[in-house]
Amino acid sequence: MRARVFVTLKKSVFDPQGRTIVDALQSLGYQDVVDVRQGKYFELDLATTERAHAEKLAAEVADKVLANPVIESYRIEVD
């Protein structure tokens, strides 16, 4: 199965990359882009056909390795 993990900086954490992108976009004339937050995106190929197992595995990996809980939160999608 495949799991997708989205890791984003918590709302309370300043995102310098996102800020830079917004500024750049606005200077290019994209006034309608009000805010940008940049995160990481992982596609995991998992050797399992059980959805529950895949979800558990992805969550464990995200918790332990892919995200740093001090600054980041994550979301998982499995299909």
Added chain:
Amino acid sequence: MRARVFVTLKKSVFDPQGRTIVDALQSLGYQDVVDVRQGKYFELDLATTERAHAEKLAAEVADKVLANPVIESYRIEVD
């Protein structure tokens, strides 16, 4: 509206980051994680309520700034 942009390396392009993560995960005992590809994930806040405009805007921005068309491709979700 909000748009989400997922930027990933094209399939043909080597992803050393993903490979390093897989190696690490496997050495931690996660043998079931067969492959990892790492990408970028952007959340855009757009000052528009029209879906079509939001989609167009997100695609333009992704094309121009968020993704590097030489090695990356992207996917957009608007809601």
Added chain:
Amino acid sequence: MRFGIVVFPGSNCDEDALYAARDVFGQDAEYLWHKDADLKGADVLILPGGFAHGDYLRTGAMARFSPIMAPVRAFAERGGPVLGICNGFQILLEAGLLPGAMLRNRGLKYRCEHVYLRVEQTDTPFTSAATAGQVLKMPIGHGEGNYFAPPEMLKTIEANHQVVLRYTDPQGRVDEAWSPNGSVNAIAALCNDARNVVGMMPHPERACEALLGGVDGRVIFDSIVRSPKGFALQGIGRRLQPSQTA
């Protein structure tokens, strides 16, 4: 004094740390390979700079799983002096041996240059030879040195006097314009609650010889080297632990 320099795959300031300890300060020093679980009798540990495991995910994120980190943690818990420099600092954060996390530099670029630092605390094994308020000039070289701690954590850190060095102007005044990376409260170095584990973004090992353009990094090594053997182990940190002073 016997230095143990922990080598992760991707460490690249390991030789520099060894050279400083052994050749500049005349101490025993040995590499500790990350797959080993033996600290080879080290009295003090340095986690050197570099890009452990490539730092592709987050700086320091993978290194904390290395086998050597278990004995490092045990050593730290016993009160042993541990210094993380640059990537070493990042690893200590990821491993939870120090509080907080690193973000990318405010300007998004890697920066290599000299910065000014004010010594905030002298009751750590790595700043005991310095004087409070002293201004040091030392090189940095990092892309992710923008230290962050959530407000509550930050409050505790400040209340416990855990900030060891801050980025300042040449006169020792904290000034946003002189911060190379946007760290919260201009934090450049930090210690743990017990004060025996210190992480710093600047590179003291790059500032120990006049030929290299400055010797302000010596005070960091002098602090640990001059303390009588074993003193650091049971000494400074323990004495000042809040629980023990209370």
Added chain:
Amino acid sequence: MIDAKVLERHGVKPDEYERILAFMGREPNLTELGIFSVMWSEHCSYKSSRVHLRTLPTEGPQVLQGPGENAGAVDIGEGLAAVFKIESHNHPSFIEPYQGAATGVGGIIRDIFTMGARPIALLNSLRFGALDAPGTRRLLENVVAGIAGYGNSIGIPTVGGEIVFEPTYAGNPLVNVFCLGIAKQSDIIKGVASGVGNAVYYVGAKTGRDGIHGATMASAEFDDKSAEKRPAVQVGDPFMEKLLLEACLEVMQTDALIGIQDMGAAGLTCSTTEMGSRGGAGVEIDVSLVPQRETGMTPYEIMLSESQERMLLVAKQGREAEVERIFEKWDLHAVRIGHVTDDGLLRVKERGVVVAEIPNRALTDEAPEYHRPMSEPEYLREARQLDLDTLAAPSDQNATLLSILGSPTIASKKWIYRQYDHMVRTNTINLPGLGAGVVRIKGTDRALAMSVDGNGRYCYLDPRLGAMLAVAEAARNVACSGARPLAATNCLNFGNPERPGIMWQFAKAVEGIGEACRALDVPITGGNVSLYNETDGKAIYPTPTIGVVGLLEHADHVVSRRFQESGDAIVLLGEGRGELGGSEYLKVMHDLVRGVPPALDLDAERKLQALLVTLAGERLMRSAHDCSDGGLAVTVAECCFDTNGIGAELSIEGAGVSREVTMNTAAALFGESASRVIVSVVPEHVTTVLQRAAAAGVPARVIGQTGGSRLRIAVAGEIVIDQSADEAERVWATSIDKHFAHRVA
């Protein structure tokens, strides 16, 4: 099945195909044709350049290894060797600036540690279009980030370089990277395969479909169709390279290796044939044993892939386990993919079945070699005309000085080198921005100085003289730091050699390099040729870049460009002749690229450099700065910068180059006459310095002194420049940053 179309796709010309048929005695299959096409590409075979390169001086008592190996090597005493080379990664960097530059750095580093040397320093030489032109900033940002991303994480300091902005490079930037390593002379190892039956190992990253046809791409001009070749981009993995570097150096300590070579351009094909050919042997491999990243790869793809961070090595029989064990320690798995044979053939099998078999010789020594037609290009006659009397020189020299100091080519490059880790390894004793990069050699008293220089504008106006000036400048920069220049490497960036005008530029430049290297006794130990640097039929300025390496016997004798104290005498070594041809002044103030470049007297240059080494050795000079781009006024201003505000006051003569006084003043201030150096000297040493100069036959005179907070220059008795040194420094220091000011600070 091989028809005209297939040949064209492979860039193989009909007469070249005839040669292939003759060598093979039969029609090649597609894999074989692919192998020929990359080995006979300009990039790998040097078919247009070889006849000229052969004329370069490559010998001298200091040379341990000349051209032909992965890198050159020179004797630096105490049983040590400096191993160094420069490489271009122009085309990949244009297509994908970050990865192109990064993999360029990765490639040159492999060339150095392949020789058994530990890389200890990097330099880079960059050319872009005008900084304010669309696209330049993005290109620059990404190229610099790519160099930084690779060099920083692998832990090799970037200790210097140069960067020039000029419209000619807008569609074809240049990214040349230089690496230097140190080895024990006895540890130098070569790229040879020998000893029948010895195992051939593959180690490093897995092979993917990246960069297939990269080598042929580097040999084709840009046009609209380059976009289609884009999947040819390779992604660098500095972490993998760091592991390879450490593991290979550890394996080399065991003497279990016969030879080793990295897989660069033309990947497995190039490394197997070159190693076999150097060892007078053959190599047989089975591609099905090659670690692969993708499924269904054909022998053609595997042989031509340019995946990064891979090495090929030949181990001594009986020592295989030792070699494998060391790689395992670093989590690398060395895979035995074949063995050495005695038949002189490259034999490629797939699961035991032969899929290609070609004599090594045909791919290497017997590759085509062209004496391409050449003729002096027409633009030259017109471009070399310069009548200063027709130009109105601006009369405010203060403003002119500030304009030139703010020109991105002259301005401080701190915005760039601040992104490079230039201090890792704790050897850097002359930081970027202070002149030549200088690194001490731990365990000895010595240090090495290195500089890369080139001036495309001069070469455009006179390729021969321009190339000579580049050699002279690089060696002079090294000598200014106190080091004795030892040897050189070169990267030749030119347009399409099939055009006689370009070929003429090339031949003249090589002539000039040869003559200057001979006169200054800096033999060429290696280099790289990058041709077809054109966009839509328009070539870049001919741009040879020269890297020179020099030796300081005592590291603590190192000298930088900065004035040290107030009250020191400012001494001008050499003579100014008000030469403005091809100058920054003409470009910035009159928007002209015209005239003839400054004359170069190689004998005077040699004497000057020898004098600098003497003065540094006797500690008679406190600072030294080469006086070239921007002329004397700019040079003296630069000596004042980063000094905490030491100013200078000096007085010079006007130049007699025009009827107008203002032009004569400008020429004296901003003329770029060669073989000049600004030196500062403690007052009590002035007499000695002048004596040493007289004895060496170098013109020298005191033109002023350091001190105060202003920069004041009188020309022909009249003060024409008078301004705050701080203000001048601000203009110089912030010019490049300002272009990026819209970004978050």
